[in-house]
Structures are given as C-alpha cells and as structure tokens.
Amino acid sequence: MTGFALGLRGRLLLAFAVLGLTTTALVAGVSYGQARTVILQKAQDAAVLSLVDEVKRLPPVRELPPSQDQLDAIARVVSAGPDPSVVAYRGAGASSIGITLGDIPADLRSAVPGGRVVWQRVSDGGTPVLAIGTQLLAERPDGGTEPTGIEVYRLHPLGEEQHSIDQLAALAWSTGAASLVLAVLLALLAARGVLRPVRELGRAARRLGEGHLTTRATVRGSDELAGVAQIFNQTAERLEHQVGELRRMEADARRFVADVSHELRTPLAAMTAVTDVLDEEAARLPGDAGKAARLVSQETQNLAHLVEDLIEISRFDAGTAALSLDEIDVGAAIRATLRARGWAEQVDTELPAGIVARLDPRRLDVVVANLVGNALRHGATPVSVRLRAAPGWVEVTVADHGPGLPPEVLARAFDRFYKADSARSRSDGAGLGLAIALENARLHGGTLVAGNGSPRGAVFTLRLPSGGEA
C-alpha cells in the first residue's frame, strides 16, 4: 500500500484518522457552508429590503435635477436608521451623512444605473460590510418606469453575522478535533482487539517452536483469527501426537535392547565358564578341534563385551547411570589406565602431576581406554595423551598421526554402531565405544569433541569440570 513500514496498529490508526477527518471535514464543511450562506443571505436580504422599502416611501421628488437641499432631504430620510447612507445624482453631487461616495465600491456604483438593486460584500479594514446601491425610478403615466438619476447607497456592517459564522467555524473545528480523538481511540481499541490474539498466537507459536508441544492458543469468538488459532491448535495436537508416538517407539526399541541384553547375560556367564574350561583344554585338543575351541572362546568374550556395552548404554538411556565422584589425581589415573591395558610404552604422555579433580574414576578409565584404544587401532603411531588444567576444567587430548577423520565420519563419529570403514572386521568392536565415552563425558557435565589435528591425525578432546558436576 505505501512505502512506509507501518505496523498493523499504525495502519489502523492512519485509516481511522483519515476516515474520521474526511467524514467530519465533509459533513462539517458542507453544513458550515450552508449555514453561512443562509445567515449571510438572510442578513443581506433584510438589509436590501429595508433600503428598498425606505426609498419607495420617500416623499415625491420635486426637483430634477435635484438641488442640494433636495438631496440633503432624501439623505436625511434614508439615514434615519443605524446604517450610514449616501445619496447621489448621476454618480456625482453626493449628499451624505457619515460616509462619502468614495466609500462605495466603484464596481457597485457602475452597476447602479442598470435599474436594479445591487449589492456587494466588501471588507472594510477586516470587518465585512454589505454595500447596497439602487436608483430611484419614477413612474410614467403609461405604466412604465424611468430612472430619475437619484442614487441611494448604504453600507450595512456584517459584524454580527461574521461573529455567528466564526462561532460556527469554531464549532466545526472542535467537532473535527473531537472526531479525530474519537477515531484514534476507536482505532486503538480495534488494534487491541486484533493485535492481542495475534500476539498470543505468536507467543504460542514461539513456545511450540521451543519444544513445548502441549502449547495451545486461546480461541476467542468465531472470526478469522479464531480460525487461525483453531488451525494452530489442530497442528500442535497432531505434532504432539506424532512426536509422542515416535518417542514411545524409540523407548520401546531401547527397552527391547536392554531386555535382550539382560536376558543374554545369564547364559553368557554360563558360556564364559565353559569357554574358560575349553581354553585350558585347547592346548591338549588335536588340530582343528583346538582351533575351534579357541575361536569359540574368543567370540564368547567379544559377545560378553558387547552385552556389557549394551547394558551400559541402556543405563544411560534409562537415566539410571549414576556418578560416583572422588577427588583423584587425573594424571595418575590416566597413567594407571594405560598401564593396566599395557599401552604405557606405545603412547607419548604429557601428564603433569598435581591436577586434581572430582571425577568418577571408573568412567574416566572407560573414556580414556576407549579413546586411546581407538587411536591405536585406527590411527597411526605416535599416539599422544595430554592433560591440561584450565580454571574449572580439566582437558584431556588424545591425538594420533593417522590420516585423520573425513568430514562425513566426523559428523557421525559418536553414533551407535557406526563404523567408519564398513570393511572393518567384526572383531574390532561393535562401534559402541565412542558413544559410551560421549555419554560418560555428558554425565560429568563435560564435552567430548572429535576433530582433526595439524598437520594430520585425529584429535579427540575431552573436557570435564574439575569441581565434579558442573
């Protein structure tokens, strides 16, 4: 509509104000004009009639051309009223009381010999004055009339009419102002009526966007805005239903995995016991039977690890994983982890002593073992582990010198059962290690970030709050 960036409120205000002003201006203007015309016409007609009447009733003129005495006599008669008058003969030889012929507009004087009563509104120093002029006609024996040349002029002040008209104008202006105020008030009211539901809808939409799926808009009345609110509510309901369904399905899937893991645990324990015996006997078994026994033993161990990992993940999913925090020397703990896995000689370490933090030592062990194990398996030596302390945080960096992580792997490195190399052998692990490491870091209120180092190699950075839970 316009180039201005007006809000809904501004547009409504403008429209109402323009409408109110236009209507008032038209109505007030027209009625003012009408009233002014009526007032002026009435005053003018009365003044003209009065003059005509007085001239008609003049005593008969005895001298033509009139003598000065004759003119004076006529002037005395027509000046008896309150308005000043002047009498002239053929445009000259005036006899006047109060005014001179020069006070009469020249246009009017030149129109008087036409044989009709003429008048004209003029401004006399700001006050409007009605100048009236007429000639005295004489009756002829044949019924016709002829001009006598005697002219009568009168100035009738219109001050009172001016006052009345000014009052009318003031009334019109104040009506206009009042209607403008009323229009603005109405516009504000209308804007509030429209804007409040719109604002509420906006707020509801924002809350829905923030994830509050139970948000509903209030439906008022049955107008278009109520329709929009209704559609919004229907959409939100469907969304809530579908998201709930998805969540339920995901929870079901997780519970299934947890249940299966638990059910597998008992038979696995029995199998482990059997394979332990088999391991001892394997050396004595001949050829293929010994190989088979060792293979069964190895796969059973892998399966036991997988089930343990699954149970761990299930705990995180169920929210039952708990921290058991302890004041520990982080450097010493990492060193113990490496030593326990037999990696102490393969890894460059930079573990300053005396960095103490409140952490869960078992979970720190799991994370470090996962990260270093991954680096040793998939990266290239030398693998380095660095520990740094920042105010409120401890930071453990595990880096290798392998080819690094391609972007598509980087984005999914922490996904469950994700394997960067689909050709990787099964025995390398199920792909749950990094997922568990991330869950452990989160449980501490920390972060685990995968990235690429410079010039090459993958870098995993673990940041944990040193004061225990963040």
Next chain:
Amino acid sequence: MRRAAAAGLLLVFLLAGCGVRPSDVIIGGPAPVGTVGGARIYLLVGDEPSVVLRGPRTALPADVLTELADGPTPAERQQGFNTEVPPEIAPAKLGFSGDGTVVSLSADVDALSVLGVVQIVCTVQAVTSAAPVTLVRGEQRRGPLTCPKDL
C-alpha cells in the same frame, strides 16, 4: 503522495472557506419606484433622454413644450444636460384626432433629429396621455410615435 495532496487540498479548502468573504456585485430585483411631482420634460444626457422636472404638474401641455424648446438651464447644462430640440418649435399647438395626439410645431418637422423627436414625443406623452403622438407642420407629418418603454 496523492493522499498528502488530497489532504492539503482539503485543508486549503477549509481555511479558504472560513469567515465572510468579499463578493462580486450581486444584481437583485428591480429598483424601487417613487413618485415625482411636477411637469416632466425630456432633455439629453449624452445620447440618453432623461427626465427633468419643471413647474407644477398642472401646467398646460403647450407651456411644457415651450419649456422644452427653451432647453436646459445653465445649472442643468453644467450637470451635462443638452437638447436636440430647436427653439423654433415653439409655439406649438396640441389637438386630438382619432389615432392620438396631434402636435403642430412651428419648425420643420422633417429636419428634426431622431433624439429630438423622442424628446418631444416623451414630453407630450408625459403631460397628456399614453396615446401615440403625431408631429405635424402644414403637410409634414411624423408619427404616430410613442415614447420608448425603457429609457
């Protein structure tokens, strides 16, 4: 832009329409008619026959024609009156025939100017009646004539 122009126009219209404004000359009804006392003769102001009053209303028509033949007084001349009626028309005699008033003049009727004839006819009608006037001198005749309605 257009809206602003319209609003401005409206405002100008409103402000200009306020108060009592001067007007042009307004032409109203016919001028009032009064009565005049005395015998009327018609002299000329420029080319216009104009009435002047002389003596009592009861004056004889022949005397009024003599007054007309005498022309404007010095005071009247000063005010712009003149005449085209030669003084030789007096003495005149008035009579009545079937078709109106017959005026016998002492001057050459055919030599009279149109305005002079109008002066004589109007003056005669003013003292006698509305009947048409015929000017004669011996065999010369002009008329019957009437005074123009609107002078």
